[in-house]
Amino acid sequence: MPANTMNEDLKRERQRCSFDPKELTYLLDGGEEKTEERRQREKFFLDDPELSETAPSDYLSHKEKYEHAVKKACIVFKKVQQLQAQGKAGMQNFREVLGGQLGSAILRDGNPLGLHYVMFIPTIMGQGTIEQQAEWISKAWNLEIIGTYAQTELGHGTFIRGLETTATYDPATEEFVLNSPTLTSYKWWPGGLGHTANYAVVVAQLYSQGICHGIHPFIVQLRDEETHLPMPGFENVRIPWNYMLMKNGKVLKDGSYVKSPSSKLTYGTMIFVRVVIVQDAANYLRKAVTIATRYSAVRHQSHIKESAPEPQILDFVTQQHKLFPQLATYFALHYSGAWLWDMYNNVTSELESGELDRLPELHALACCLKAVSAADAAQGIETCRLACGGHGYMSCSSLPITYGLVTAMVTYEGENTVLLLQTARYLMKAWQNCLDGQPLTPSVQYLNSVRRSFGGVYHKSVPWIIASMQRIAAGKIETAHRHMNDKIKRGVNSEDAWNETSIELVAASEAHCKAFIVETYYNSVQQIVPSVSQQLGKALTELCELYAVNTLLKNIGDLLRYSNVTTGDLENLQRWLEELLAAIRPNAVGIVDGFDINDAIIASPLGAYDGNVYERLFAEVSKSPLNAKPVNESFHKYLKPLLKSKM
Numbered sequence: 001m002p003a004n005t006m007n008e009d010l011k012r013e014r015q016r017c018s019f020d021p022k023e024l025t026y027l028l029d030g031g032e033e034k035t036e037e038r039r040q041r042e043k044f045f046l047d048d049p050e051l052s053e054t055a056p057s058d059y060l061s062h063k064e065k066y067e068h069a070v071k072k073a074c075i076v077f078k079k080v081q082q083l084q085a086q087g088k089a090g091m092q093n094f095r096e097v098l099g100g101q102l103g104s105a106i107l108r109d110g111n112p113l114g115l116h117y118v119m120f121i122p123t124i125m126g127q128g129t130i131e132q133q134a135e136w137i138s139k140a141w142n143l144e145i146i147g148t149y150a151q152t153e154l155g156h157g158t159f160i161r162g163l164e165t166t167a168t169y170d171p172a173t174e175e176f177v178l179n180s181p182t183l184t185s186y187k188w189w190p191g192g193l194g195h196t197a198n199y200a201v202v203v204a205q206l207y208s209q210g211i212c213h214g215i216h217p218f219i220v221q222l223r224d225e226e227t228h229l230p231m232p233g234f235e236n237v238r239i240p241w242n243y244m245l246m247k248n249g250k251v252l253k254d255g256s257y258v259k260s261p262s263s264k265l266t267y268g269t270m271i272f273v274r275v276v277i278v279q280d281a282a283n284y285l286r287k288a289v290t291i292a293t294r295y296s297a298v299r300h301q302s303h304i305k306e307s308a309p310e311p312q313i314l315d316f317v318t319q320q321h322k323l324f325p326q327l328a329t330y331f332a333l334h335y336s337g338a339w340l341w342d343m344y345n346n347v348t349s350e351l352e353s354g355e356l357d358r359l360p361e362l363h364a365l366a367c368c369l370k371a372v373s374a375a376d377a378a379q380g381i382e383t384c385r386l387a388c389g390g391h392g393y394m395s396c397s398s399l400p401i402t403y404g405l406v407t408a409m410v411t412y413e414g415e416n417t418v419l420l421l422q423t424a425r426y427l428m429k430a431w432q433n434c435l436d437g438q439p440l441t442p443s444v445q446y447l448n449s450v451r452r453s454f455g456g457v458y459h460k461s462v463p464w465i466i467a468s469m470q471r472i473a474a475g476k477i478e479t480a481h482r483h484m485n486d487k488i489k490r491g492v493n494s495e496d497a498w499n500e501t502s503i504e505l506v507a508a509s510e511a512h513c514k515a516f517i518v519e520t521y522y523n524s525v526q527q528i529v530p531s532v533s534q535q536l537g538k539a540l541t542e543l544c545e546l547y548a549v550n551t552l553l554k555n556i557g558d559l560l561r562y563s564n565v566t567t568g569d570l571e572n573l574q575r576w577l578e579e580l581l582a583a584i585r586p587n588a589v590g591i592v593d594g595f596d597i598n599d600a601i602i603a604s605p606l607g608a609y610d611g612n613v614y615e616r617l618f619a620e621v622s623k624s625p626l627n628a629k630p631v632n633e634s635f636h637k638y639l640k641p642l643l644k645s646k647m
C-alpha cells in the first residue's frame, strides 16, 4: 500500500458530500480555534513515541497489561502537568485525556488513575469542607496521593443504605474506627483499589453516641505513601476526626451529629458521574459509527442488480437503516448530555447556597438519561459491530472493546433498572400533582398539555413526533399510576404494589426519557441551523428527523395505544424514514469525517481515514506473535504425537 493513498470509494464519497466536514468539526468543538487546540492536544499525546502502541496489548498477560497501563498513565500525567504549566489543562482536559476517547486510545487497557480524577477528586470537592479541600485537593491534583471511590461492597452495590462497612466515632481519641466486619462488607469493584490507590473515599455507615446516622464519606489511607505497602489491618482501622468529609453531615468532636440539609447530598458524586456518562456514551457511539460507516463505504459485497458490479454495502438500505440512526443517536445524546451538564452546573451552584429545590428533578433526569444513553449507545455499538460482518468481530476492529466499555456503563454508577425506577418515583409524584392541579417542574410540564388535548392529526414534522412521544410517555405514566393505585385500593400494600407495577414503571421512565431526548435534540438543532451553512443545516435537520421518526417507529404499539394515529399515518412515517435514509446516504462519510476522530483514536483498520481496510487488516494480524513462525511448537508437543499414535 503506497503511503498516503486514499481508497477510491472514500475519495468519491468525500466529493459527493454536500457540506464541508470541517464546518461540522468546528461546530462540535465550539469553533475553529477550539478544534485547533484539541488537535494540538491530541498530537501532543498521540505523537509521543512512549505512548504510541508498538505491539497490540492483546498479546500481553493480565499483569503485563496492568503494568503497561500504569507506565502509560504516569507518562500521560506528566504530559498533562506540562499542559498545566502552559496554562492549558483544566478538569475538561483531564477528563478528556484520562477518561474520554483520547484517554481510551492511549490507555487501551484501562486507566489506573481514572477513578482518581472521575470520583476521588470530585467527591472531595463536593463533600469536603473548604478546609478539607485545601488539605487534599492540591495533593490529589499533583498526584502526591492516588485515590479511589470505595462504596460498593461484595454484598451491596445498588442498595447503598444497606452497606455494611461502619465508621464509629470514638470521642476519647477523636477518631473514627472503620470496620468491614463481614465477608460481604469487603469493598469490591472500586477502580484502582487493588494495587494503584493509596487513599480512598470509603462510604460507610456512620455511628456516633450509639446511633447510626446512615452512609457518609471518609478518607482512608490504604497504603504507605513511600513503600506502597498496605496499611496495617482492614478491621478497626482508626482515622483522624477530620478524615470524615463534613461539608454536609458533621460529627462534632464531642460526638454530637449535625444533620446534612439533605441526606442525599452524600450521593452527589454519583450524579456527577451519571452526567459525565451521557456524553461519554455518545462519544463512544460516535467512534463506532465512524468505523462502521467508513468500512461500509469501502466494503463491496453481493449484488443489488445482477448486471452491475458488487455494490458498496452502504448502498443496501438495510445497512443504512443499521448505521444512520446511530449517527443521529450520537447527536441526540450529545445535545442531551450538554443540556444535562448545564443543568448539573446550575443546580450544583444552587446547592452551594442551600437551594435544594431542583435537586429531585436533576436526580430524576440524570438517572434516566444515564440509563438510556448507556443502553442505547451499547446497543448502537453492537449494531455497528454486526454491520461489519466478520471483520467487525475482530479485536483489532476496536468494536468489541468499545462495546465492552459502554455496556459496563449500563451497570456502574447505578444499575439501569434501578435508576429508571428512581425516575419513576419522580414521575408518579408528577402525575399526582398533575391530577391535583399542582405546579409541575419544566421536564414534566407536557403532562398538563397532554391531559388537555386529544392529540393532533399527523403532519410530517418533528414537533408532531415530539407531541406523539409525549403522549406515549404520559399514557404510560398514567397507566402505571392507575394500575399501582388499583392494586392499593384492592388492599395490596404500597411497597408490594410498587414492585408488582415495576415493569410498567420502568417503561414509563424510558418513554419519558426518549420524549425528553427528542425534544432537546430538536430544540438544539433549531438553535444551531441559522448559524451554519444551508447544506450543513439541512444535513443536521435530516439527522434529527431520522432520530425522531426511527424512535417513533420503534414504538408503534405504544403509538397506536396512546394516540389517534392511523395505519395510513404509519405508512407515511415509513416512507419518511426511507426518504431520510436516501437523503443522508451521500453525506454519511462526510458526517463521520466531521467528527474529526484521529486515526490513532479510531484504532481500527476498518475505520482509518484513508479507507485502506484490507492492507491495514493484514498488517494488524501480522503483529500477532502466533504468526512469527510458520509452525507453532504445539504441533511438535501435542499434535504430532497424537497423529503418530493413530498410525
Ligand SMILES: CCCCC/C=C\C/C=C\C/C=C\C=C\C(=O)SCCNC(=O)CCNC(=O)[C@H](O)C(C)(C)COP(=O)(O)OP(=O)(O)OC[C@H]1O[C@@H](n2cnc3c(N)ncnc32)[C@H](O)[C@@H]1OP(=O)(O)O
Binding pocket: 094, 095, 096, 098, 099, 100, 114, 115, 117, 118, 149, 151, 152, 157, 158, 159, 160, 161, 191, 264, 265, 267, 268, 270, 271, 273, 276, 277, 280, 359, 360, 363, 412, 413, 414, 415, 418, 422, 425, 426
Ligand atoms: C477522567 C474522566 C473519565 C470519564 C469516565 C466516565 C465515567 C466512568 C467513571 C466511573 C466508572 C468506573 C467506576 C464506577 C463507579 C461506581 O459505580 S461508584 C458506585 C455507584 N453506585 C451507585 O450508583 C449506587 C446506586 N444506588 C443508589 O444511588 C441508591 O441506592 C438509590 C438511589 C438507588 C436508592 O437510594 P436510597 O437512599 O435507598 O433512596 P430511595 O430509593 O429510598 O429514595 C429516597 C429519596 O431520595 C431521593 N434520591 C435518591 N438518590 C438521590 C440523589 N442522588 N440525589 C437526590 N435525591 C436522591 C429519591 O429520589 C427519593 O426521593 P423521593 O422520596 O422519591 O422524593
Ligand SMILES: Cc1cc2nc3c(=O)[nH]c(=O)nc-3n(C[C@H](O)[C@H](O)[C@H](O)COP(=O)(O)OP(=O)(O)OC[C@H]3O[C@@H](n4cnc5c(N)ncnc54)[C@H](O)[C@@H]3O)c2cc1C
Binding pocket: 115, 149, 150, 151, 152, 155, 156, 157, 158, 159, 188, 189, 190, 191, 408, 411, 412, 413, 414, 415, 416, 417, 418, 421
Ligand atoms: C466496570 C465497573 C466499575 C466499577 N467501579 C466501581 C467503583 O470504582 N467504585 C464503586 O464503589 N463501585 C464500582 N462499581 C460497582 C457498581 O457501582 C455496581 O456494580 C453497580 O452499582 C450495580 O450494583 P450491584 O453490582 O450490586 O448490582 P445489583 O443491584 O445486585 O444488580 C443485580 C440485579 O438486581 C436488580 N436490582 C437490584 N436492586 C433492584 C431494585 N431496587 N429494583 C429492581 N431491581 C433491582 C438489578 O436491576 C440487576 O438486574 C463498578 C462496577 C463495574 C461493572
